[in-house]
Amino acid sequence: MxxxxxxxxxxxxxxxxxxxxxxxxxxxxxxxxxxxxxxxxxxxxxxxxxxxxxxxxxxxxxxxxxxxxxxxxxxxxxxxxxERYPEYFQGFVQLEQEALSVSSYGTQLIHGLLQTEAYARALFRCDFPPLDEAEIEELTQARLERKALFDRKPVCVINVILEEEALRRQIGGTDVMRSQYKHLLDCSERPNVILQVMPSKVGAHAGLRGPMTVIETPEQTSLVYTEALGKSLLVSNPVEVGVLSRRYAMISRQALRQEESVALIEQLAGEL
Missing domain, CATH: 1.10.260.40 (lambda repressor-like DNA-binding domains)
Incomplete structure (x- = not known):
């Protein structure tokens, strides 16, 4: 993101x-x-x-x-x-860092909260129009700062569902991906992290309309965030949020359980 x-x-x-x-x-x-x-x-x-x-x-x-x-x-x-983040992303970052829970489904890339520094930097290097070195460094550091959420008190529950293709996409080369897989496995051991993979063999499933993130706020209300092509949408209407939250729940049921997801990531790491 x-x-x-x-x-x-x-x-x-x-x-x-x-x-x-x-x-x-x-x-x-x-x-x-x-x-x-x-x-x-x-x-x-x-x-x-x-x-x-x-x-x-x-x-x-x-x-x-x-x-x-x-x-x-x-x-x-x-x-x-x-303000190190793009303007369209700034509002979401504030919500994310204050959230009681963050539940995200991603299709193209490993979620920003779970990216290593090398993966994030390699990702920004392939952006278009091209970014200069100062912009790449600033955006990379901003992304890493979001990881403070993992150790925040009160604890935030982080549930991430990744498409298998997002895991297979080679960003930055073999060494970067090997380190990224290890980092994902380390994250999966955290008690407040649930990591799932949607395997390619599933075919049609509830997530085909695109990625989204469900945020539970400190007031215990839910919001849904999605973005595409540098544009973002924050859904707050309770009826729409309810539909999207149930869709996320269905995606979670159709994805691999955490134990199976970890095994798949280990398999991918072994193939490098």
């Missing part, structure tokens, strides 16, 4: 740059002075203040500490993280 390009200098990034500049000026520090306190170069501080480069989490933490900013700088982290 989420591979399109996005604007280089977002409103949140511009606001952060201005706050950083104001606080630095109040402290009567040059860019070189602040850089020295942060263990960064003055050029790096300048790049963030001018919007030439986005502020990383490490940069934000260092600036907060160096400027003793009462949390004003650190507070920007979650908003800047959000």
């Amino acid at each position: 989420g591979q399109s390009k996005k604007k280089s200098s977002s409103p949140a990034a511009q606001y952060f740059a201005e706050v950083l500049h104001i606080l630095r000026t109040v402290r009567e520090l040059s860019q070189n002075d602040l850089g020295e306190l942060m263990a960064y170069s003055g050029a790096a501080v300048s790049a963030v203040e001018t919007g030439a480069k986005p502020a990383t989490d490490e940069f934000i933490d260092a600036a907060e500490k160096a400027l003793s900013a009462w949390g004003l700088i650190a507070a920007a982290k979650k908003y800047l993280r959000l």
Whole structure:
């Protein structure tokens, strides 16, 4: 999910740059002075203040500490993280990270929550129009940050159903896929993760209309998210959500059980 390009200098990034500049000026520090306190170069501080480069989490933490900013700088982290994603995906990321449960059915690729860094980076490298190295790195890191959901308290239940063809698609080559299969197997051992595979031999089944994700919110209501070609749709109508949730339940019943799914992934890993 989420591979399109996005604007280089977002409103949140511009606001952060201005706050950083104001606080630095109040402290009567040059860019070189602040850089020295942060263990960064003055050029790096300048790049963030001018919007030439986005502020990383490490940069934000260092600036907060160096400027003793009462949390004003650190507070920007979650908003800047959000804007690393394409615009159409940002709303979903917020829902995902707060969800009580995430139930996803995917058809083309391994789900973003389950991707290794190498798999995600290889995926972004084949995007079109092509992404530059800075965009690839930013999107890869944003995808990895979503994995915080696995260890969040309260626990989130994550149920992922993958089409067998998504597992067989060779993204990044043999070494990347071997590592990806191992990661999937490791994830399947987590008590809050249910991993299923829809085998190709099933033929016609309830999921042929396309991928979707069912989100259970902290208010214990359900929403359904789907996307295609850089466009997204969030379904909140209770009747429609009910239909789609039942469809997901049927897909789950038609897919392999977790034990059988794990065996299939082990088989695929052995074929490399």
